Amino acid sequence: MSEIIRKLEMRKITKKFPGVLACNNIDIHLKSGEILALLGENGAGKTTLMNVLFGLYQPEHGEIFINDKQVIINSPSIAFKYGIGMVHQHFMLVPNLTVVENVALGLLGKRIFKLNLGEVRNKILEVSKLYGLSVNPDAYIWQLSVGEQQRVELIKVLCLGANLLILDEPTAALTPQETDELIVLLKKMAENDRSIIFISHKLNEVKAVSSRVCVLRNGSLVYEGKTQEHSVAALAEKMAGREISMPTLKGKSKATTPILEIKNVFAKGNKGTMALDGFSLTVNKGEIVGIAGVSGNGQKELADVINGIAHIESGKILLHNEEITNKSPQKIINRGIGYIPEDRIHEGTIPSFSVKENIIMKDYNKTPLSKKLFLQNKIIEDYSLELIKNFDIKCPDNKTSCASLSGGNVQKVILARELSRKPKMLIASYPIRGLDIGAAEYVHEQLLEARKENVGILLISEELDELLDICDRIAVIYEGKILDILNRDIATKSKLGLLMAGIKDEEKVI
Amino acid sequence: MTDIITILYAAIASGTIILYATIGEIITERSGILNLGVEGIMLMGAFFGFYLAYTTESLILAIVGAAVIGGLMGLIHAFMTITLQANQVVSGLALTMFGTGASAFFGVSMVGKTLKASFEVIPIPLLNKIPILGEVLFNHNILVYCAFILPVIIWFVFNRTKWGLALRSSGEEPLSSEIMGIKVIKIRYIATIVGGIFIGISGAYLSVAYSRLWVEGMTAGKGWITIALVIFANWNPLIAYGGAYLFGGLTQLGLNLQKFNIPFPIILLKSIPYVFTILFLLFISIKGKRSNLPKALGEPYFRESRG
Numbered sequence: 001m002s003e004i005i006r007k008l009e010m011r012k013i014t015k016k017f018p019g020v021l022a023c024n025n026i027d028i029h030l031k032s033g034e035i036l037a038l039l040g041e042n043g044a045g046k047t048t049l050m051n052v053l054f055g056l057y058q059p060e061h062g063e064i065f066i067n068d069k070q071v072i073i074n075s076p077s078i079a080f081k082y083g084i085g086m087v088h089q090h091f092m093l094v095p096n097l098t099v100v101e102n103v104a105l106g107l108l109g110k111r112i113f114k115l116n117l118g119e120v121r122n123k124i125l126e127v128s129k130l131y132g133l134s135v136n137p138d139a140y141i142w143q144l145s146v147g148e149q150q151r152v153e154l155i156k157v158l159c160l161g162a163n164l165l166i167l168d169e170p171t172a173a174l175t176p177q178e179t180d181e182l183i184v185l186l187k188k189m190a191e192n193d194r195s196i197i198f199i200s201h202k203l204n205e206v207k208a209v210s211s212r213v214c215v216l217r218n219g220s221l222v223y224e225g226k227t228q229e230h231s232v233a234a235l236a237e238k239m240a241g242r243e244i245s246m247p248t249l250k251g252k253s254k255a256t257t258p259i260l261e262i263k264n265v266f267a268k269g270n271k272g273t274m275a276l277d278g279f280s281l282t283v284n285k286g287e288i289v290g291i292a293g294v295s296g297n298g299q300k301e302l303a304d305v306i307n308g309i310a311h312i313e314s315g316k317i318l319l320h321n322e323e324i325t326n327k328s329p330q331k332i333i334n335r336g337i338g339y340i341p342e343d344r345i346h347e348g349t350i351p352s353f354s355v356k357e358n359i360i361m362k363d364y365n366k367t368p369l370s371k372k373l374f375l376q377n378k379i380i381e382d383y384s385l386e387l388i389k390n391f392d393i394k395c396p397d398n399k400t401s402c403a404s405l406s407g408g409n410v411q412k413v414i415l416a417r418e419l420s421r422k423p424k425m426l427i428a429s430y431p432i433r434g435l436d437i438g439a440a441e442y443v444h445e446q447l448l449e450a451r452k453e454n455v456g457i458l459l460i461s462e463e464l465d466e467l468l469d470i471c472d473r474i475a476v477i478y479e480g481k482i483l484d485i486l487n488r489d490i491a492t493k494s495k496l497g498l499l500m501a502g503i504k505d506e507e508k509v510i
Numbered sequence: 511m512t513d514i515i516t517i518l519y520a521a522i523a524s525g526t527i528i529l530y531a532t533i534g535e536i537i538t539e540r541s542g543i544l545n546l547g548v549e550g551i552m553l554m555g556a557f558f559g560f561y562l563a564y565t566t567e568s569l570i571l572a573i574v575g576a577a578v579i580g581g582l583m584g585l586i587h588a589f590m591t592i593t594l595q596a597n598q599v600v601s602g603l604a605l606t607m608f609g610t611g612a613s614a615f616f617g618v619s620m621v622g623k624t625l626k627a628s629f630e631v632i633p634i635p636l637l638n639k640i641p642i643l644g645e646v647l648f649n650h651n652i653l654v655y656c657a658f659i660l661p662v663i664i665w666f667v668f669n670r671t672k673w674g675l676a677l678r679s680s681g682e683e684p685l686s687s688e689i690m691g692i693k694v695i696k697i698r699y700i701a702t703i704v705g706g707i708f709i710g711i712s713g714a715y716l717s718v719a720y721s722r723l724w725v726e727g728m729t730a731g732k733g734w735i736t737i738a739l740v741i742f743a744n745w746n747p748l749i750a751y752g753g754a755y756l757f758g759g760l761t762q763l764g765l766n767l768q769k770f771n772i773p774f775p776i777i778l779l780k781s782i783p784y785v786f787t788i789l790f791l792l793f794i795s796i797k798g799k800r801s802n803l804p805k806a807l808g809e810p811y812f813r814e815s816r817g
Contacts, residue, residue: 307689309688309689328691328693329688329689329690330691330692330693332691333690333691334691341689346683346685346686347685347689348686348689349683349686350679350686351682351805352805353678353679353682357675357679361675361679361687361690362690362691364672364675364676365672370671373671373672373673374670374671374672375670375671375675377670
């Protein structure tokens with residue numbers, strides 16, 4: 001076991017990539033038992049800085065000190081030797097191996113020939129008992145939920161003897177419940193004198209978990225200080241470098257004309273059970289209706305059946321009084337439904353295609369973008385440039401592939417495509433998930449703008465703040481049914497929270 | 511000099527075999543379906559084309575028949591891999607084995623037969639007078655000329671038409687494509703059948719126009735070379751020209767070197783194109799530039815309960 005890291009210092013770290021100054025003269029320090037949040041928008045340099053500490057990148061300038069002794073970390077194995085462990089945003093686990101085998105893989109470097117799985121299992125049990133990280137050591141990774149896989153990653157680095165943990169956006173794929181559990185866990189680790197660096201752009205989490213915060217913007221450290229001394233809004237402003245105000249809905253909707261009517265719909269999910277179990281809901285023109293609920297209660301299937309991707313067993317879906325039940329996606333698109341899918345990369349775009357092509361993907365077969373069989377290049381070119389400008393999509397040019405854009409800009413490409421088609425109805429699934437706050441602000445502004453233009457909007461989300469900010473009504477989905485619908489004037493977090501847990505009658509609980 | 515012209519002329523004629531098949535395979539792969547049945551489909555096309563040309567003496571019927579059998583084999587592959595969700599590699603290999611076996615079985619009666627009908631050489635007026643170039647390029651039969659323009663047409667379809675956009679997006683990201691209203695299943699079916707048609711035609715060109723003979727297993731691995739050439743061409747029909755004619759040239763070089771009494775085993779000379787194929791692939795993987803490899807190539811697309 002390596003010496004405990006009582007004090008870590010990174011001094012004047014500078015890291016350049018071709019054309020980009022990823023980290024510019026950054027100083028950070030950390031004591032044992034401390035949770036330091038590294039806050040910044042996408043591309044601010046957080047991950048780069050941590051990859052320097054973990055030995056994946058070599059900095060141009062700068063020094064690292066551990067317990068006042070200068071160290072040179074030029075590979076992850078050396079970082080391990082000093083007791084630094086990193087949990088990456090995308091888990092580095094082998095799905096077809098068990099938990100024990102995965103952890104043993106990490107230990108292989110120490111002993112080449114001897115593989116004592118029993119010993120590894122004991123170590124896992126010991127670590128999991130110490131921190132309350134419950135996990136079945138003999139389960140295969142593919143059997144585990146995302147939250148459980150993360151626990152395995154944590155156990156892995158702890159078994160390797162890490163006493164400084166770097167967590168790169170650990171909550172990106174977690175549900176709100178799993179996030180809360182993780183925060184409790186991290187605090188417990190800190191009490192045990194481990195130190196933790198927590199990378200995030202989610203302000204609420206940073207506020208909840210960290211004792212100190214470093215804010216990075218465009219590769220520079222712009223603020224460092226105690227977390228509790230600043231409000232969420234103040235941190236957001238430091239992060240974005242300008243004032244951020246998440247737009248909220250003002251004024252009551254006068255909407256009474258139904259645009260989308262879902263009547264008693266039953267549909268099967270992936271597991272073959274009824275994921276939608278008698279679901280009914282009406283959305284009016286010029287109204288934003290939120291769908292709140294713990295994920296896995298039928299949200300995905302709901303979006304799928306409305307857009308014609310999945311089949312309905314029974315029930316009806318009407319758009320503007322016309323039936324669209326079990327029509328093909330193409331027909332539904334042409335009737336005027338827009339869709340912002342949950343997985344913006346693999347459902348919303350063709351990543352290898354250019355921004356230009358992605359913008360026209362729903363209209364390429366209509367005049368004026370194509371005539372007969374032929375695409376009208378000149379018109380497509382002008383059209384895409386116009387949308388890139390109107391929707392403020394930041395890309396080198398319209399031939400850039402969507403894969404190289406940030407999440408916020410990919411979402412803008414999707415918004416540009418969907419909103420410029422003038423939909424009657426828009427389905428938005430988790431539209432700000434994983435976006436930094438500036439981009440989230442933009443998405444919400446656009447949704448409110450569309451509402452003003454009389455578009456009916458169905459907003460599926462798990463973030464109650466998001467729903468309370470911009471929805472006229474919030475419906476809570478539970479086990480494939482709407483449990484209750486609350487108007488915005490009476491909806492509160494606690495009421496929604498109870499409903500999401502499946503508890504309808506408040507008095508009974510009290 | 512005349513030797514060089516002869517070799518170049520023959521390079522064009524023999525490269526045409528692979529060019530048709532390569533274009534067919536590029537179309538199929540661009541939609542996301544890997545068809546390893548090229549060798550078998552070529553052999554079936556070669557046999558049926560020859561059989562029809564011999565029995566009916568109609569060249570048009572021969573080519574159409576080969577196209578139909580190629581399209582049918584494409585349809586089988588599409589049905590297996592798209593509808594029944596069979597593994598694309600396994601289904602393709604099965605087609606190759608089937609095609610090799612069936613063409614050999616039915617072909618016994620055609621061994622040693624000669625064709626009466628033949629594709630006439632049609633010199634292109636004026637162009638064929640250009641020194642060297644005219645002789646090499648503009649003194650061929652109609653199928654070779656068709657192969658000259660085919661890649662350009664397919665490139666145009668890929669990049670300038672709405673079909674092409676839908677085809678490419680199906681091969682990249684089928685789920686996104688479906689959500690955006692593209693009929694991925696239909697497109698993949700069509701692409702696999704059309705690919706089969708061109709591969710079938712390449713077989714008929716080989717037996718009816720090029721060698722004018724039926725020999726069991728006469729493709730001699732050209733189907734496999736095709737699959738390598740698709741990678742070499744980076745799924746771009748225009749680069750396929752280079753690959754196909756280069757391979758044709760290497761084949762001819764191997765044959766012609768024998769004339770000069772080079773003290774070198776003939777078998778090894780014949781292996782030149784195959785050795786070069788391996789070197790191509792090696793070179794491409796070392797160079798590692800931006801690839802057009804369709805992202806969803808070979809991956810089954812489950813619409814599961816989405817039927």
